[in-house]
Amino acid sequence: MNIHEYQAKEIFRQHGIPVPPGEVARTAEEAERMAHKFGGTVVVKAQVHSGGRGKAGGVKLARSPEEAGSHASKILGMHIKDLKVDKVLITPAEDIATEAYVGLIVDRASKRPVFMVSSEGGVDIEEVAATNPDAIRKLEVDPRYGLLPFQAYGLATALYDDLKQQRAAARIMTQLYDAFLESGASLAEINPLITTQSGDVKAIDAKMNIDDNELFRRAEIEELRDESSEDPSEVQAREAGLTFIKLDGNVGCCVNGAGLAMATMDLVKYYGGEPANFLDIGGSSNPEKVVSALRIITADPEVQVILFNIFGGITRCDDVANGIVAATRQIDISIPIVIRLTGTNEELAVEILQNAGFSALTDMDKAVERAVNFAKGEGQ
Ligand code: GDP
Ligand code: MN
Numbered sequence: 001m002n003i004h005e006y007q008a009k010e011i012f013r014q015h016g017i018p019v020p021p022g023e024v025a026r027t028a029e030e031a032e033r034m035a036h037k038f039g040g041t042v043v044v045k046a047q048v049h050s051g052g053r054g055k056a057g058g059v060k061l062a063r064s065p066e067e068a069g070s071h072a073s074k075i076l077g078m079h080i081k082d083l084k085v086d087k088v089l090i091t092p093a094e095d096i097a098t099e100a101y102v103g104l105i106v107d108r109a110s111k112r113p114v115f116m117v118s119s120e121g122g123v124d125i126e127e128v129a130a131t132n133p134d135a136i137r138k139l140e141v142d143p144r145y146g147l148l149p150f151q152a153y154g155l156a157t158a159l160y161d162d163l164k165q166q167r168a169a170a171r172i173m174t175q176l177y178d179a180f181l182e183s184g185a186s187l188a189e190i191n192p193l194i195t196t197q198s199g200d201v202k203a204i205d206a207k208m209n210i211d212d213n214e215l216f217r218r219a220e221i222e223e224l225r226d227e228s229s230e231d232p233s234e235v236q237a238r239e240a241g242l243t244f245i246k247l248d249g250n251v252g253c254c255v256n257g258a259g260l261a262m263a264t265m266d267l268v269k270y271y272g273g274e275p276a277n278f279l280d281i282g283g284s285s286n287p288e289k290v291v292s293a294l295r296i297i298t299a300d301p302e303v304q305v306i307l308f309n310i311f312g313g314i315t316r317c318d319d320v321a322n323g324i325v326a327a328t329r330q331i332d333i334s335i336p337i338v339i340r341l342t343g344t345n346e347e348l349a350v351e352i353l354q355n356a357g358f359s360a361l362t363d364m365d366k367a368v369e370r371a372v373n374f375a376k377g378e379g380q
Helices: 005-014 028-038 065-075 125-131 149-159 163-183 212-217 232-239 258-270 287-298 317-330 346-355 364-375
Strands: 023-025 042-046 059-062 088-092 096-107 112-118 136-140 185-196 201-203 207-210 243-246 251-255 277-280 305-312 337-343
Touching: 005 163, 005 207, 023 028, 028 042, 028 065, 028 088, 042 065, 059 065, 065 088, 096 125, 096 149, 096 163, 112 125, 112 149, 112 163, 125 136, 136 149, 149 163, 163 185, 163 201, 163 207, 207 212, 232 243, 232 287, 251 258, 251 287, 251 364, 258 277, 258 305, 258 364, 277 287, 287 305, 287 317, 305 317, 305 364, 317 337, 317 346, 337 346, 337 364
Parallel strands: 251 277, 251 305, 305 337
Antiparallel strands: 023 088, 042 059, 042 088, 096 112, 096 185, 112 136, 185 201, 185 207, 243 277
C-alpha cells in the first residue's frame, strides 16, 4: 500500500525525525488560508502516490498567501503520471544548503533491510545509480541486531563532514529504521534530506510503501489508505477478496495461488506475450469469486484474451468451471477464453465446461501458448 507524503511525514514525526510542519488543503482557498497562517514563503506540494512531482510541476514555492492559492488552483486537478491531484500539502519553505538521499528498502537478494544513502540527493536515485554508482553507499542491516550505532554513523559520515550534522543524520538513520520496522514498510525514503543555511538537518520529502501483508495487524496504518488514489480495479479486487495487480500487457490471467500466478506470468512472457495482470483467486474459490475476477479483468480494454490456470487442490476445478459458466452468462465477454484445469474434480469441470460450449486443456504450456497466440491476433 502506498501512502502520501503528508502521512509518511506524520509517521516520521512520531519517530522524532525533524520534519517541517505542514497542512493538507483540498481547495485553493484553504491553501491560501494555511499559507497565511504559516507566514513567509511556503511550498505547495501535490499529494499523489508518485515521485517526480517537482519535475512535473507539482511542487511550487509561493512567496505570499495569494501566490499559494494560485499555485494550489493549478496543481489541484492536474495529473502526475496518470494520477489526479486532489490534495496539496502546504509547508513552510526551507532555506536549502544541500540535498542528500536516504532510502531503506527490503532487499530480496540479501533478505534484509538495506540502506542506500547518497550526498547526491534531490534527483532521481535511479539516475545516480546509473551514472555515478560510487556516489551511493549501501548497508545491509541484520534484523536480529537492528541498525547499530556505528553503522548509523557510517552512513551519516558518507553524507556530511560536519560533526554536528553527522550526529543529526545518524540519529535520523536510527529513527527511520524504527519507523520502517514499526510501520511494516517495504520502503521508506527521504529525498531530499536537506541541510539548511543555518546548518540543521531535516527531511523535506517522505515516501513510504507498506507491505500489504503487514496491514492486518496495523489498523492505524490501514486507516491511511486513500482509495481515491488507487487503481479502481485494485480496489474492486480487494473488496472481492482477490489479490490483484494491474499490469500493462494484454493477456488477462486468472489463476489460483500466488506461486502458480507468478509461474503463469513467467510462461506468458516466455511465449512472447505480456500479462495484463497478476490475479490470485485464492484457495477455496467459490464461483462468486470467479465472477468478480472476470468482471475486473474484462473491464480493462487492453485485454485481448483471458487465460485461466487452475491447479485443483483445495480449490475444486468444478467450482471454478461453474464460476466461469455463471460469469459468461452475467457478463458479455467478447474475447477468447483459454482454460487450463487440473487436479481435484477435473473430469467434472471439463464436463461442465463442455456442456456450456467451452473446451478445457490440462497442459499448462499448451494453454499459455494458445492464449499468447490469441493476444497476438494469431489465435485459432
Ligand atoms: P518530488 O519531486 O516528488 O520528489 O518532491 P520533493 O518534495 O522532493 O520536492 C522536489 C524539490 O523541490 C526538492 O528536491 C527541492 O529542491 C524542492 N523543494 C521542496 N521543498 C522545498 C523547500 O521547502 N524549499 C526549497 N527551496 N525547495 C524545496
Ligand atoms: Mn523527493
